[in-house]
Amino acid sequence: MNGAQAGTNGACTATSGVALGGEGLRTITDAWERFSAGTESVEGVRPEILMSWYRCREEYEVDPHLDRAPAAAEVGAHSIDHDVVYAELGGMASTAAREVDGLDGLVTVADPAGRVLGTWGSRRIVHLAADSNLAPWSTWSEWASGTNGMGTALESHRPVMVRGPEHWCRGFQGWSCAGVAVRDVVTHDPLAVLNISCWQNPLSDAVLPWLAKVAAATEAKLRQRAHHSGTLLAAAFADARVPPATPLAAVDLVGNVVLANNEAAVLMGTPADTPAYAPAHRWTPQFATLPRLARHAVERARKDPDWKGATQVFVPFLGASVSVAVHPVFTGPQVIGVLLAFGAADGSAPPEAPPEPAPGPGHGRPLPRVVALREDRWVLLDPREIRFAESDHNSVWLTTDHGRLVSATRGLDRLEQQLGDKGFLRVHRRFLVNLGRVREVEQGFKGALFLATDARTRETVPVSRRHAPQLRQALGL
Structure with a gap:
């Protein structure tokens, strides 16, 4: 058994710093009752839990008396990275389930919307969890089911633990749970979440470091894949057909620069002709509009693989707007970034710049804009x-x-x-x-x-x- 696997041994066994004694339980239960009734501030609740309670009450309007998670909406398309993560976490969940077998422990894997994809545990605990709809095709995001290990982990960038009365919904307060989200190493958006729950037993503090190790190991594999995507973006940059002296850059899904020629590097404030394949090494451009442009282009290209666009961006170095042609780069069906070919400061388009797509449906009798x-x-x-x-x-x-x-x-x-x-x-x-x-x-x-x-x-x-x-x-x- 490796160190990560060993960390789950006794996951549902109380240890100092995690277990709630009778006084601690009463303090949190009293705070929950006051807060769910509308009190603005309570004491004795961990900051991360109180922040989650605020989201559940003020932003998501989750019923604190909910006793079953809602059914999940239909699952849409997802990327190959999601498939890799689901397979990795499924294997770890199966291992963890063997460790907590007999301790009323349940292990779950959910997608980035909090929809449960699989559960592992004894027949008894799986059946018991189903009473709360803690089962596949139910939704455990915070906006659907309140503070819980899966949903609150999706809102956080580190493993989280939710103990008994810290759950926002009274019907789930018999559980203690701990979860961690695995995130895309480029966009930092969640890809999936792994969660361990125990029924009427406290979780040990060995669970959180184990979850952190699982997430780190999975994200290391994603970094290898992202490094390969960086090399493919650089190859697309080298193959781009643009006239000499055209400012050209290859950027990733969030607008960080993988490679830029001398002309583009001057505009963007990044090194020239210096490939940055790994996500951690990529360059941050010196104008704030590029991340929004990259995300917009990626979203459009995912919906329409033939899409190309053109727009204008303000370049602080010039103190003016310049035109830019946007060409998405694919590996198979997946968008991995975009090529940007900049034009002149007078707004004239760069060579071969495709036009912005024609407006969609909805035009007709004029209405207020x-x-x-x-x-x-x-x-x-x-x-x-x-x-x-x-x-x-x-x-x-x-x-x-x-x-x-x-x-x-x-x-x-x-x-x-x-x-x-x-x-x-x-x-x-x-x-x-x-x-x-x-x-x-x-x-x-x-x-x-x-x-x-x-x-x-x-x-x-x-x-x-x-x-x-x-x-x-x-x-x-």
């Missing part, structure tokens, strides 16, 4: 082009026929006032939906609802219980 931002440009949207809006603190992201854009209107409440008479309805603390773009209404567990839009690729929006009656009335359900 919604203003959004794309890099350093204003985008004027017909409200019918917006499928839904999602708040991220005070920023609002619009999912539109032209991609995902940030709204110029700050705050979802203000945008709701702006769009309330144009067929939009607030369905969740975080979501505002264009009812005219809703194609299907999915029913989950205990009346939970999800809205599927008319997008070509499947996308769903959760409906909170508070807003469900108004939605049903609006749709005549």
Whole structure:
């Protein structure tokens, strides 16, 4: 047994620093009762748990008396990296399950949306967990099921433990659980989460370092793959057909520079002709619009492999905007980055720059416009082009026929006032939906609802219980 495997031995055995005594249990239970009733501040709760409680109460509006996790929405497409991680974590979960067998321990693997993909444990504990819907195709993200090992790990960049009454939902407080998210080494977005739960037993403090080792070992394999993607981006850079002296750069999925020629390096403030294959070695460009441009291009290319685009970006070195042609780079079906060919500061396009794609559906009789931002440009949207809006603190992201854009209107409440008479309805603390773009209404567990839009690729929006009656009335359900 290696060190990581040994770390699970006795995972459900109490040790100092982790086990909650009777007084600790009463303190947290009392704090939970006051906080779930609306008290603004409580003492005796770990900061990471209290932050999760705030998210569950204020942002996600999770019912603290929930006793079963909701059913998961349909799973969409995922990348090869997800497959690699799922296979790796599945093997580790099977090993861990043998270690906690007989200790009422359950091991789970979930996807980045908190949807459980598999469970490992004794027949008894698997059956017991199913009573709470702690089973495949249920959702344990924080927004669906409150503070818990899987959902809270997805919100964190380190392993987390949730003990008994620290769970936001009363129905799950018989469990103690610890989870860790494995993250993409380039984007740092979660790919999957591994979780160990024990029923009416405390977890030992050996669990967290074991989970950290598992995540580190899995991410090391992802770094090898990302290094190979860096070499492929550099090869695409070398093969690019652009006239001499054209500023050219290859950037990864988040806009970090893998390779740039002399002309592009001057604009971006990075070294020239110096490949940076490994994600940790890649260069950060000196203008803030590039990460948004890269993410936008990657999102468009994933939906349409033939997509190419052109736009303008503001370059601080020049104090002016320059045009840039954007060419996604693929390995098989996966986007690994983009090539950027910069044009002139007067706005003229670089050679062979493809045009921005034609606007999607939704044009017709003029309506008041919604203003959004794309890099350093204003985008004027017909409200019918917006499928839904999602708040991220005070920023609002619009999912539109032209991609995902940030709204110029700050705050979802203000945008709701702006769009309330144009067929939009607030369905969740975080979501505002264009009812005219809703194609299907999915029913989950205990009346939970999800809205599927008319997008070509499947996308769903959760409906909170508070807003469900108004939605049903609006749709005549």
